[in-house]
Amino acid sequence: MPRPDWLPARRTKENHVSDEALWSKCPKCGEVLYRRDLAANLFVCTRCGYHFRMRAYDRIASIADGEFTELGADVLPGDPLDWSDRKSYPAKLKTDRERSGLSESVVCGFASVGGHRVGLGVMDFHFRGGTMGQVTGERITLLFEAARRERIPCVIFAASGGARMEEGMLALMQLAKTTAAVSRFMADGNFYLVVLTDPTSGGVSASFAFQADVIVAESKAMIGFAGRRVIEQTIRQRLPDQFQTAEFLLEKGAIDMVVERSDLKDTLVRLLEYADHE
Amino acid sequence: MPRPDWLPARRTKENHVSDEALWSKCPKCGEVLYRRDLAANLFVCTRCGYHFRMRAYDRIASIADGEFTELGADVLPGDPLDWSDRKSYPAKLKTDRERSGLSESVVCGFASVGGHRVGLGVMDFHFRGGTMGQVTGERITLLFEAARRERIPCVIFAASGGARMEEGMLALMQLAKTTAAVSRFMADGNFYLVVLTDPTSGGVSASFAFQADVIVAESKAMIGFAGRRVIEQTIRQRLPDQFQTAEFLLEKGAIDMVVERSDLKDTLVRLLEYADHE
């Protein structure tokens, strides 16, 4: 994976955090992997093929041809509910900003993917579990609005635990807001492609993620409406491992294809070709 | 049921057939019913509620407020395949003309139903098992085209064994032709209401019958794509009695409502009110 100039700078904060970032242990096979090797392998375990959850800028670097022009970076989360439990919501945001190097759970902007200019939005589970707050919704909306004006396709990488509790109903309303933007974008005949990554659930899953023209999922990603724990509590029994995986959804007809991360960029480029009317 | 002036005349041929038409035996409870009483009770067994298959003009009389203006009566079946097996196709048609008093398996025209002017098409199982030939499709198409010009709703009573073998692919093409007419009619925002009666299957079921805005079925009517016998032969076991009944389809979400014949006209009038923009 070629590393664009801007990437190390964007990841500065992350790299500050601690030395343990240098090494990662594979949660599946236990192999200890040198972070740089892991990055070079698109964060796929070199031993067992386990797909680590990717950070937004790493994902962008792996998909964009080169430059990435960010959109909505100056739209930043506030504290509309004046929320405080163990910790105030602003304090939680601050921690996540430092830990993730992100200002919100999604990074949006424009990029070229295999020569196709697209609106690209990438969610990151490392910021508040990829939950959707007002700013997540706002950035997604800004992206679809801008892509509609330009008449270019949109590609979204979904990764989310759902709507964010600490922004209450204003978070839930982002399902409506993003749906409105996506629907207008699609009604004009623009192409919308989504990649569901591990994990995609709740409000994101039940809004823009499943509204796409073509739904791709990363291999083994957990995807569903309700969380696994919630379902197990409801039915009072353990679910089979396969349940809610990308492969399960493919069989159930919910998604178009399951792709290994190593094939992902090529697949996206191929799919984008079909909507190319130049 | 009030008997409009024109009805006895239209039924002349039927009444000529034989004396046994004076009496009907209920296939469900065995009761022997005087045909005039049966007609007065909308051809529902006065003892057990069994719904006899209705003849087209009887149905029209039971639904229309009064006058019925026929459309397409002069479009008559030919013998496009030059078909002859035990009997020539024209001979089969002749027999059915005499037996049913109809010139084809559907009667189309205009009527007022509870004060609402509608395009009304009624299929009759007594003519070639309600199969759809070229003329069936042509009359249905003429009806939807005329109703579209007038911007009035269409009500179709379906009853069919499917496409008619003796007209081969020209019969199958009626699925396409009626679909085209129905789709144009609906795309303009006109209201299309269908009543599935016993039995509705095959090509009629798989085209205009299931394209309606609202799908009503008569109680206990058998409705399906494949015939019961075909399925039983395929799976080599007997199907439960309930299978493919209107009530079964309601539970399976395929239709909007199941209605007893005695409530049918009132139901149609109520449903037509909702699409009334006068």
Add this chain to the structure above:
Amino acid sequence: MSNNIIVERERSLVELERRIAELREASAAQPLDMSSEIAALEQKYQQILHELFGTLSPWEKVHMARHPNRPTSLDYISRFDRFDELHGDRHFRDDPSIVGGFGTLRSRNVMVLGQQRGRDTKENLRRNFGMPAPEGYRKATRLARLASRLRLPIVTFVDTKGADPGISSEEHAQSEAIAICLQAFTMATVPIVATIVGEGGSGGALALAIADFVIMLEHSTYSVASPEGCAAILWSDASKAEEAAAHLKLTADDLQRFGIVDQILPEPLGGAHRNARDVVTQTLGAVDAALARLASLTPEMLLDQRYRKYRRLGEWQAEGLEPVRTAR
């Protein structure tokens, strides 16, 4: 036994109600004038009512919204001039936890939809406690599109803990069903008026609540998650639901302040079920008034206004906070 705290509280009123009724009966049968005793008891009754229900905390409102006697969607729909229920998703099943069909409200033909919980245990089982399956949302999608084609305004009643979280719902793509339902309402070319009549739980509620005008009953709730769910998610402890309820800003007042709810309808002291008839009348009146205001808008105006309405929600620019934007 109910574990609804409002129902618990109502128990303390039962004894008093019985005594008042007995006194009235005795008074009617005997020459004795007991009107002052009755008046005193009634005054006391009103006083207790005020103490118990005068001001409700968010958590109490959650229980009020879930009260087993609280009017459900069908209690409103059955008071329409007419209602003809339509069934099924046309593919798989009719889901009784969403009720929908043609209706006439004060002489206006509409398409009406509502989540429907049961009014007793048996009905609750049939209706899955008002938690819709994908088939329910697909029925709603179908009917919303039909409404657009026939130019019928859409009226919805929202009352659900949330969308069903069961195995078959996942297998039938609950996410997709809700996502497409949201799109169908967003793109409907007819006026939509939604009323939150009970519990408005998460995306499963929102799927029927995208509307040009949103009405909410005083003690209804509308929340990003159930307080129990929120507490489980944030603190892995569902028993902290009361605390979550206080945080979530799920009351009508909160939501009106946020611009999510357009009108709040007051309830009788003690909740809508204490005078269901009047509450339903008042609600239907408010729905009718909203439809009347929206009737003159063209499809284009409606779509444009609806877009701007939802576009506004959550446009937030924090002050003093620097964007995380590293040099390129």
Add this chain to the structure above:
Amino acid sequence: MSNNIIVERERSLVELERRIAELREASAAQPLDMSSEIAALEQKYQQILHELFGTLSPWEKVHMARHPNRPTSLDYISRFDRFDELHGDRHFRDDPSIVGGFGTLRSRNVMVLGQQRGRDTKENLRRNFGMPAPEGYRKATRLARLASRLRLPIVTFVDTKGADPGISSEEHAQSEAIAICLQAFTMATVPIVATIVGEGGSGGALALAIADFVIMLEHSTYSVASPEGCAAILWSDASKAEEAAAHLKLTADDLQRFGIVDQILPEPLGGAHRNARDVVTQTLGAVDAALARLASLTPEMLLDQRYRKYRRLGEWQAEGLEPVRTAR
């Protein structure tokens, strides 16, 4: 063992083919010139081929259309420049008996769809012998609509005995699935080219065959019902299928005469599978040519032309027959 009469007939060729091959081998290995023997055998071979396959009856064509080695939809699709399969009805299941996705044919991006039977027993089980379930038709509907949105022409390959007649297909509303698929193709705002490559069985075939241009392979069949089904319906005797085949007018020539098929593609003597490569090349060329002719039409022109095309089929006015019209 196959009960396909074409396969049976091919058995008589196998011995001859083996002998020719042996002679060629021997001739190559030895100095002996056996070219005249080989030529004689080959002439005999061609002669037998002609006797066996020179003219085929409708019933023989039915068996040719069902020949296990006959090129299937995927044999055509795999020869596209590119193909990216899309899966699922988004609700319930991916049906492998309909294959669909984006494709590029001679540099033109299209949406391609086809019924797919198996090429061996295992695949046949997985693909249900090419008989689609409702989920298959719903996938086709979804992709046809997507094609319209993205302005991609639609290319279909038709090859099915018919829609699946099983219990779960009935439970999932097979009729509705086909009916809506017919509507989706009827209303698609992009050019559609359909090719009948194998057996075109009834409504289950037609659901993918509403098109602006219909191509048919010489020995394919396209029928209102399978001959077996027709015989069972008319004479309650499926064994009279051969007689039914003769009546049904299911050959390419018949259908071109009726205006149902626009172009017939010749097959090699003995059927498409005897030179699949060339047949596929020729077919894709014909599809491409048809797409090129349609490319200039606007959506309005396409819809109008498609309407008139289907409108014409079966407008019939019998001569000399009086309408049954009694006095009023």
